[in-house]
Amino acid sequence: MSLVRIGLLAAIVSAAPVGVAAAYTDEDSYTAVSGTAMSVTGDIQFDDFGITFANGETLKFAELVDDHFSVGGEDVPASVYRVGRPRDPQLENGNRLCGAGPVTFIASWASGESGSVIAVFTGEDAPSSDDEMCASYTYEQ
Structure with a gap:
């Protein structure tokens, strides 16, 4: 093999890891802790762009629509996302x-020191409280 080919091969091999970055980091991994999360979603990957469930199914987010949410009548910091393709x-x-139709919004907020709750919604309008959810799931990070 000529030196040019060896150099070219070395350049390709060394550049490959840069283009093959993981979609999620450990900080995006959540362990299912509630009974519903363990039996329905399993562990998840979750970030500002979407959610990936244990079986590989995903929901991508179209946009962040709010950064506060009412939980049990109390306003909490939260992320409320519109789902890009509801299903x-x-x-x-x-x-x-x-189980009640296509999921149109997902809200997430902190619970305890390292916990997170994710609630799912089917309505056309962005939810403002957990009263409107069709299900919720609890995870630890």
């Missing part, structure tokens, strides 16, 4: 994320 994916054990 109700089949997840663990044949369960559906909502």
Whole structure:
């Protein structure tokens, strides 16, 4: 092999890891802790762009629509996302994320020191409280 080919091969091999970055980091990994999360979603990957469930199904977010949310009548810092292509994916054990129609919004807020709650919604308008959710799931990071 000529030196030019060896140099070219070395350049390609050394550049490859840069283009193959992981979509998620450890900070985006959440462990299912509630009974509903363990039986429906399993562990998840979650960030500002979407959510990936244990079985590989995903929901991509179109936009962040709010940064506060009412939980049990109390205003909390939260992220409320509009789902890009609403649907109700089949997840663990044949369960559906909502079971009441396509998921249109997902809200997430902190619970305790390292916990997070994710609530799912089917309405046309952005939710303002947990009263409107069709399901919620609790995770630890």
